[in-house]
Amino acid sequence: MLDKTYSPQSVEARISERWDQSGAFEAEASDNKAPFAVMMPPPNVTGSLHMGHALNMTLQDVLTRYRRMSGRNALWQPGTDHAGIATQMVVERQLREEGTDRASLGREKFVDRVWQWKAESGGTIVKQLQRLGASPDWRRERFTLDEGLSEAVRTVFVRLYHEGLIYRDKRLVNWDCQLLTAISDLEVDQRETKGHLWHFKYPLEGAEEGAPNSFITVATTRPETMLGDTAVAVHPDDERYAHLIGRHVLLPLVGRRIPIVGDTYSDPEKGSGAVKITPAHDFNDFEVGRRHGLEAINILDKHGQLNDAVPEPYRGLDRFEARKRVVVDLEALGLLEKIEDQVHAVPYGDRSNTVIEPWLTDQWYVDAAVLAKPAIEAVEEGRIRFVPKNWENTYFEWMRNIQPWCISRQLWWGHQIPAWYGPDGHIFVAMDEAEAVKLAEDHYGEPTKITRDPDVLDTWFSSGLWPFSTLGWPEQTPELKTFYPGDVLITGFDIIFFWVARMIMMGLHFMDDVPFRDVYIHALVRDEKGQKMSKSKGNVIDPLELMDAYGTDALRFTLVAMAAQGRDIKLSEQRVAGYRNFVTKLWNAARFCQMNECAYAAGFDPAGCAMTANRWIISACAEAVRDAGQALDAYRFNEAANTLYSFVWHTFCDWYLEIAKPALYGDDGADKTETRSAAAWILERTLEALHPLMPFVTEELHESLAKHEHDMLVTTEWPAFDKGLIDTSAKQEMDWIVRLIGEVRSVRSEMNVPPGATVPLQLADANERLCAWFGTHKTTIETLARVDASISAQPSQDADRGDSIQIVLDNATLLLKIADFIDIAEERARLERELSKINGEIAKIDKKLSNPKFLERAPEDVVEEQRERRADADLSRQKLDQAVARLNAL
């Protein structure tokens, strides 16, 4: 016998173990079932499970389990990402605590150390995913830095290089002065910051000192960069300054003679209308510099301190220190015109949280614009579909304006770039050192020493290959053939650019096909106040804690039920508790079935039930499962969850099991046998349908039930019904019974009839069909409404004496004999209320039906529906009129 409540803690680990041993998650390329492939977004090895993972992984697991049960050869490809910067930071922090650093360790030892860290701590996230019930093929787990994937990375790099799509260039990059590496545009966070706009006067060459027009004023938010100025730009059409174009200013503090150039970049509306140009430290200025052949003077070293290119007093100063000094010194010279407050965007590194510097260095770039073209077309042509569709706009917007992608990073942890340099700087790109050496020998005509580029690749470069590198590419493996392209990618919108776009570009380029058909973009999980969860805010809800407290299934179900398309999820613990209750409800329904020997019966034919109630519940189950399946097909996760929730709790537990009780408690016989089988059948289908959403409790129940068809739920078929099980007449009949009971209960409650009291109920003045229904379900009505039921052809004398409440249900009247509780005046008021309600409805319908335009233009079935409603309402009104008349006759 099942316990009274479900204890997830003791069950989940055991069930996990069984799944694992059964090999249920394993997918084979040789399998001839239709493949279904999902690529897991690889979490960082440094990661531990947060709510975003929990949602992302749960949705993937739901789909994978659903498709697997639906007969697909389902591969969910797992793995982790080496996360260059994040991981290197973690290990460097450890080293600091040990009083050392990576420089003193040296590259090789440092990298060894990171691998060691990965071996010890890198598996955390994987274990946590198992706790969540994730069902990927763990045998196939990959790591972006493992042997095979590294080969894929080198292959891609070499090929793109030879195609001219990867190149080396000296230009401005976003430089992180703390991590000492370049980062991509996407890793820069523009933050609105309160700062100042300083207006400086630059003396014009050849102007008379002190004369009114002896200066040109420039404005800047970054005074220290003036030390690297090589021009002042004005708009060619700006009358105030046009005459100055071609003249020079003498750069204060430095003494450099720099030109005044005309460039449309200068905006007469902004600042003073003249803008200082620092090509080496500003992206716009860099372009201006290129147009005018200006020198780019780099004034910063890699730490963000001023270098030898500036006058002696400023050398070695930190950039922020230099800013103050420059202002002070210019003021002393009388060249500070004014200071304004200004809110402006300051670039921060998303990892280091420090101010990013545009810095002039040699880096490797991918010509993203070329790769983007087919990637844009794939989405335009619908070969890839975003769900919800609006994300396509975001994708297009970014892809159509894509910039060269800086892929080199000055880190040690990652894929070292397969490029070597000869003594003269000649570049040799090759799969390995031996090949590079040979290339060099061919090039120079003799063995020549070459050195490898020390940089590593952006982590996203390797994750961009994930959909095919994990399947064995560049080898042409059976896996690749079977599982590429994948079916759906499930991820958050925050990595559409970082990852999704890159996978599409790389997949199309190297596999000549899209990496996946659908991209389902889910929402962000926020706290219950709608704030983004973050460690610094301290509002992080830990999924593991919720799993401990409420069970994994409750958490999963919550996330699925709240995953409506296009809206963020505000998670509250209360909600999880609510779904824990649902798990308990399901558990107890199963327990009830077990107690009453509702067990799988070999010959049971769900289409052949004699009892209406059984036909009805089977029909309702078929509808619910069909709807849930359709919802999952359309990625409407919340709908699937709600449909099943409502069916299990309200239809099955609240109504069916209560209706079934008399038969189950009664004497042996056909009714009891059939009801037992039907209940068991429904329970099994319910467990199957819920399994993708709540794998643990359903598997546990499946195992605990006395007899069943299949060994494990995980490999059972998702219930697929044919239309034959949907029985509209049973539905009509039971709906009426349900409403009847509801009406009686409502009246009893309103009239304060003691819940325990059994009172007479008479169906009066009803047609044959209703009388037949009433008769068939007499026991159900009596049990659930606590009445003694009978049928009378005429309204009874009880009503005429005022001993009964009259309940109008469609075109029948129910008489509830509760004389002791009736207050005639109140009863009259109640009936009048009913009457006015129905009259209101009739008036509304009449308004429509009397509108000739409605009759003329509304579709036929809508008009017909209104007519039927009108007729039904009219019947009810007649009955109510009669009831009132009888009361008035007293």
Place this chain on the structure above:
RNA sequence: GGGCGCGUAGCUCAGCGGGAGAGCACCACGUUGACAUCGUGGGGGUCGCUGGUUCAAUCCCAGCCGCGCCCACCA
């Protein structure tokens, strides 16, 4: 500056052209042989505002108000 999204019951949210819904919270009653992590009944909403399209608008369109997010090189 551009783009996206959201304003529906006290709270969190579904629905989205033809009869306003769920969960939680709230109120009343209930120890009926699965479940008090429960059952039964109940109260509560001019579906942000203003126009327009339509026979019909919470739903479509426009504008406005409020809120959030993303992108953008502006001194």
